[in-house]
Amino acid sequence: MRSRDLGGFWAGLLVAGVVLWSLITTDVELSRLLSAGPRIADFLGRMFPPDPTIMDEIWKGSAETLRIAILGTLGAVFFSVPLGILASETMVSAAVHRPVRTVLAFIRAIPLILVAMLMVGAVGLGPLPGIIAVAFHATGMLAKFYAEAIDGVSRAPIAALESAGAGPLLRLRYAIWPQMAPVVARDTIFRFELNLRESLILGIVGAGGIGFYIQTYVRSFQYDKAASVTIAVVIMVIAIEGINVALRRRFA
Amino acid sequence: MMQDAIHIDDLSFGHHGAEQRAIDQISLNIAAGDCVALLGPSGAGKTTLLTLLDGRLRDWQGRVSVLGTPFEPTRALPLAKRADTGFIFQEFALVERSTVMRNVLNGRLGRMPSWRALLGNVSKSDMDIARSTLSDCGIADLADRRVDSLSGGQRQRVAIARCLAQEPKLIFADEPVSNLDPSRAADILTLLTSAAQARGATTVFSSHQPELARRFADRIIGMRNGRIVFDVATRDLTDDATAALYDDTDPASGARLKVVS
Numbered sequence: 196m197r198s199r200d201l202g203g204f205w206a207g208l209l210v211a212g213v214v215l216w217s218l219i220t221t222d223v224e225l226s227r228l229l230s231a232g233p234r235i236a237d238f239l240g241r242m243f244p245p246d247p248t249i250m251d252e253i254w255k256g257s258a259e260t261l262r263i264a265i266l267g268t269l270g271a272v273f274f275s276v277p278l279g280i281l282a283s284e285t286m287v288s289a290a291v292h293r294p295v296r297t298v299l300a301f302i303r304a305i306p307l308i309l310v311a312m313l314m315v316g317a318v319g320l321g322p323l324p325g326i327i328a329v330a331f332h333a334t335g336m337l338a339k340f341y342a343e344a345i346d347g348v349s350r351a352p353i354a355a356l357e358s359a360g361a362g363p364l365l366r367l368r369y370a371i372w373p374q375m376a377p378v379v380a381r382d383t384i385f386r387f388e389l390n391l392r393e394s395l396i397l398g399i400v401g402a403g404g405i406g407f408y409i410q411t412y413v414r415s416f417q418y419d420k421a422a423s424v425t426i427a428v429v430i431m432v433i434a435i436e437g438i439n440v441a442l443r444r445r446f447a
Numbered sequence: 448m449m450q451d452a453i454h455i456d457d458l459s460f461g462h463h464g465a466e467q468r469a470i471d472q473i474s475l476n477i478a479a480g481d482c483v484a485l486l487g488p489s490g491a492g493k494t495t496l497l498t499l500l501d502g503r504l505r506d507w508q509g510r511v512s513v514l515g516t517p518f519e520p521t522r523a524l525p526l527a528k529r530a531d532t533g534f535i536f537q538e539f540a541l542v543e544r545s546t547v548m549r550n551v552l553n554g555r556l557g558r559m560p561s562w563r564a565l566l567g568n569v570s571k572s573d574m575d576i577a578r579s580t581l582s583d584c585g586i587a588d589l590a591d592r593r594v595d596s597l598s599g600g601q602r603q604r605v606a607i608a609r610c611l612a613q614e615p616k617l618i619f620a621d622e623p624v625s626n627l628d629p630s631r632a633a634d635i636l637t638l639l640t641s642a643a644q645a646r647g648a649t650t651v652f653s654s655h656q657p658e659l660a661r662r663f664a665d666r667i668i669g670m671r672n673g674r675i676v677f678d679v680a681t682r683d684l685t686d687d688a689t690a691a692l693y694d695d696t697d698p699a700s701g702a703r704l705k706v707v708s
Contacts, residue, residue: 349543351536351538351539351540352540352541352542352543354503354536354540355534355536355540355541355553355606355609356553356556357503357526357529358501358502358503358529358532358533358534359529359530359533359534359553359554359555359556359557359609359613360526360527360528360529360530360556360557360558360613361526361553361556361557361564362526362561364561364565365556365561365564365565368564368565368567369542369545369549369553369556370542370553373542373544373545373549374542374543374544376544377544
């Protein structure tokens with residue numbers, strides 16, 4: 196047997212082992228799964244028809260979610276610009292960009308919902324903890340994207356400005372920024388879409404937005420109203436994705 | 448006696464362990480106001496030498512002084528000293544998504560106070576200089592066009608305009624016409640050398656085409672494998688010397704041919 200075949204064999208064994216371990220140690224009873232059928236049918240039945248009388252709540256919740264996403268993205272951009280510069284190889288030495296990148300990786304690793312819960316504890320209920328949480332969480336990704344945008348530009352014009360006697364900030368402004376601007380626009384819009392999707396659930400932990408209504412209606416067994424909110428969420432996600440696709444084509 | 452624009456003494460660059468240094472024990476002087484061609488095949492060390500003289504390389508050995516400023520082997524040239532030497536790049540090195548005017552104004556950055564340049568506040572005199580270099584280069588009508596919409600010849604004119612807007616006393620041009628077809632190449636070199644002459648600037652351009660070097664330079668320095676193979680007035684350049692420069696059958700010729708003429 197060649198070593199490559201052997202590698203495949205071990206990889207297959209590892210996957211099988213992992214799956215078996217999960218199956219055996221998790222409490223999976225087939226009987227529970229089978230009896231769930233009628234109950235799910237019951238839920239779906241109670242969700243239909245969706246209750247159209249809660250349009251006010253839907254508008255209010257959607258607008259708040261949109262505001263959280265917009266202000267959260269704004270906050271993330273605000274922090275990502277300096278952090279992106281400090282995380283780029285082009286602008287700063289390894290002694291600076293390596294630790295900054297490590298910090299950004301840590302920020303990315305903390306789930307948004309966890310940050311939101313901590314912020315609710317710190318500043319109280321409402322959209323403010325949601326905005327702070329989104330801004331914090333998104334900065335981890337956006338600053339990394341900005342740094343990559345800086346490092347991805349063509350080097351020759353930077354050298355040309357250096358040759359003309361322009362310092363680092365002038366090179367950033369006149370050689371790097373014009374080249375990276377479309378990438379920054381694309382990445383920021385992409386992050387805004389993610390922020391909107393993620394902030395839909397923030398209301399579940401009390402951090403504002405339409406998630407609050409989903410939680411309220413499900414907990415109080417008003418499934419027809421929960422269905423209406425769900426439909427609103429789906430429409431919102433599809434709409435923002437459509438806008439994003441159109442904008443990205445514009446920036447391509 | 449005219450002062451030397453460039454003074455190089457026993458200059459070497461490249462790793463000690465490496466079989467071939469990019470620049471190997473070069474010594475030469477270039478008088479102010481001269482137009483000099485560096486001639487040689489690719490890999491001869493022409494670009495490295497020009498980049499080093501532009502103050503953008505570190506960790507070389509020897510003594511170099513440009514426009515009366517001695518260079519430090521361990522440090523890049525301070526920004527304040529850079530504006531006096533202009534550099535024209537082989538691949539133009541323009542900001543593609545910016546306008547022609549913006550690219551030419553970029554040549555002024557080293558001449559403006561930094562805070563004003565950062566704010567994008569262009570003085571009338573900077574604007575006038577940019578406009579007049581654009582018309583000197585025959586591209587005044589392209590000022591508002593984005594560079595990515597231009598042809599290769601137009602781009603090189605923009606690059607020359609940017610360099611001239613810098614008002615350099617010394618102009619380095621690295622293979623300025625190697626990306627252009629022959630008739631455009633002659634036009635561009637005519638533009639560059641006459642503009643430099645009109646401004647009293649010293650010019651050093653590199654080329655791998657002997658006929659262009661002969662036509663536009665007063666003095667031709669032949670380089671191969673990081674060394675100077677010949678250094679002659681243009682009228683003294685022999686066909687044999689040129690041929691030896693490009694003789695692929697004898698890779699060691701660069702080391703043995705010392706001076707021909």
